[in-house]
Amino acid sequence: MITVENLRKTYGDFPAVVGSDFSVESGEVFGIVGPNGAGKTTTLKMLAGLVEPTSGTAEVLGFDPEDPAMRRKLGFLPEESPLYEDMTPRSYLRFFADLYDVPRDVADERTDEVLDRLDLEYRDRRIGDMSKGMKRKVAIARSLVNDPDLLIYDEPASGLDPLTTNVVLEFVRELRDEGKTVVFSAHNLFHVESVCDRVVILNRGEIIARGTVPEIRAEHGETTYHVYTTVELSATDGFPATEPEGDRFVAEVADMATVEEIREAAESAGGRVADIRTDEASLEDIFLRLARESPTTSAAEGGRGRS
Ligand SMILES: Nc1ncnc2c1ncn2[C@@H]1O[C@H](COP(=O)(O)OP(=O)(O)OP(=O)(O)O)[C@@H](O)[C@H]1O
Numbered sequence: 001m002i003t004v005e006n007l008r009k010t011y012g013d014f015p016a017v018v019g020s021d022f023s024v025e026s027g028e029v030f031g032i033v034g035p036n037g038a039g040k041t042t043t044l045k046m047l048a049g050l051v052e053p054t055s056g057t058a059e060v061l062g063f064d065p066e067d068p069a070m071r072r073k074l075g076f077l078p079e080e081s082p083l084y085e086d087m088t089p090r091s092y093l094r095f096f097a098d099l100y101d102v103p104r105d106v107a108d109e110r111t112d113e114v115l116d117r118l119d120l121e122y123r124d125r126r127i128g129d130m131s132k133g134m135k136r137k138v139a140i141a142r143s144l145v146n147d148p149d150l151l152i153y154d155e156p157a158s159g160l161d162p163l164t165t166n167v168v169l170e171f172v173r174e175l176r177d178e179g180k181t182v183v184f185s186a187h188n189l190f191h192v193e194s195v196c197d198r199v200v201i202l203n204r205g206e207i208i209a210r211g212t213v214p215e216i217r218a219e220h221g222e223t224t225y226h227v228y229t230t231v232e233l234s235a236t237d238g239f240p241a242t243e244p245e246g247d248r249f250v251a252e253v254a255d256m257a258t259v260e261e262i263r264e265a266a267e268s269a270g271g272r273v274a275d276i277r278t279d280e281a282s283l284e285d286i287f288l289r290l291a292r293e294s295p296t297t298s299a300a301e302g303g304r305g306r307s
Contacts, residue, residue, distance in 0.1 A: 001026045001150060001181050002047060007056035009042050016042045018205040019056065024183055024198075026149075029176045031192040032185040033283075034202035035291070040185035041079055043202070044154050047183065048076045061150055072100065075148040079155050081139030085128030089115065089138045092127060093145055100146040107145055114141040117174070119167055133164035140168065151175060153184040157191055169195050189283040201287055208290045213283060220290060221281035227251050227262045231271030239265075248274055 002024035009017040017039040024030045032040050045051035047058055049065035063070035084092055089111075097107030115123060118137040122130065127138060136156070143151055156172065157165040172182050172195055186192050192199050193213050201209040201216070209216050228248045235241040238261045242249035251262060263273045 001061065002030075002183065003057075003059045004047070005057050007043070007046060007058055008054050009039075009046060009051060010054045016205050017046070017053075020200075020202075020207055022200050022207065022210065024181060026181050027176065027179055028197040029172060029182045029184070029195055031196035031199035032183065032202060033187065033189060033192045033199055033287075034185075035187055037204075038187075038202040039205040040187075040202060041154055042205075044076075044152050044183065044185055048074060048152050050076075072146065073148050073150065075143035075146065075151040077139055077143045077151070077153040077156055079158070081135060081142075083127045083135055083138060085126070087127055088124045089120070089127065089141070090123045092138065093141055096142050097145045102145055102147075110147065111141050111145060114144050118171055133160050136160060136164070136168065140171070149180060151180055151182045151184075153182065155185055155187070158186070158188070165191070189287060193283045199283075201290065203287075203291045203294050206294065208294045209286070216283065216286060217280060220286045222254060223281070224279040225253050225256070225259050226277040226279070227253060227259050227273055228275040228277075229262065229266040229271055230274050231266055231269045233262065233265050233269065236261075236265070 004020055004022050007017060007020045008015065020043060032043055034040055042051060046053050047060055047065055049060075049067070049071055052066070058065050060070050061073050087095065090108075093111040094104060094107055097104065097111075102110070112123070115137065118140060120134055120137040120141075122134065127135060130138070140156065143153070153172070157168045160168065169191060172184065175182055176197075196213065198212050199210065199216070200207045209220055211219065228245070228250050229242055230248060232244070232249050233239075233242045233251070239253055239258050240251055242251045253259060253262065259273075259276060266272055
């Protein structure tokens with residue numbers, strides 16, 4: 001559905017995207033995640049044919065992204081949705097349907113269905129009088145007027161209240177379940193963790209991790225095991241001393257081999273392991289560690305603000 005090879009964008013001498021490689025399969029939700037300025041919007045705009053790459057290639061739906069034929073098959077949601085404030089959702093969505101030559105009755109049916117699912121009642125209220133969440137829903141409906149197979153959403157849930165965020169993320173999941181492919185960016189890692197099949201983590205224009213969330217956890221995350229024993233154990237070379245907790249004792253260790261050593265030590269001392277709890281690193285923890293460790297020789301070195 002999308003293949004990106006060594007895609008690079010430089011603004012002046014500032015490298016915003018530093019040679020990305022990834023592919024997106026049909027029917028998946030693919031997340032591009034990273035902090036402000038990581039290069040997410042630039043990447044998505046290159047895929048949508050709105051920013052010309054400095055070098056490298058992207059193939060989207062079998063087209064060069066700058067081919068107008070690709071844009072007709074794409075639903076793009078920009079980070080800031082420029083809506084016509086004096087229009088109503090109904091007139092606005094009809095306007096875009098006309099641009100795509102979608103017959104009015106088909107467009108009305110399609111957008112009514114989307115707005116029902118997004119829980120937006122007001123179809124005939126002035127857009128300028130609507131809340132940010134309502135406007136975002138109208139913009140999402142706009143991305144679907146041409147019934148595209150591929151949706152590229154820039155921060156679809158950013159800045160929305162928790163309820164609206166849930167509605168939007170659940171809607172993204174439903175789109176995938178209906179067979180659409182969704183590529184979306186987020187700086188909130190929770191959004192990505194809960195919705196994406198696969199992700200790339202960008203930092204300073206560079207991909208620093210990729211895969212499914214469990215794969216990224218397995219490769220880069222650390223798991224902490226809290227081992228509860230019925231007897232107190234002192235520190236040995238292999239593990240730290242247990243600390244009292246309620247009527248038990250607990251040690252925190254980083255691998256299963258050490259858990260096994262604690263089990264043997266507890267049994268030799270006439271006790272046993274009563275419980276083991278695991279703490280998995282969140283995507284956020286992993287990101288922060290990778291970002292600290294990643295070299296600072298790339299985009300950020302020439303970093304300058306956009307606004
Ligand atoms: N038109 C431009 N001219 C110059 N620099 C730009 C331009 N657009 C983006 N940049 C810079 O490129 C870098 C990447 O920007 P981009 O908007 O792609 O990041 P982002 O990950 O989407 O960030 P955010 O979450 O803040 O939107 C930033 O340092 C930004 O200032």
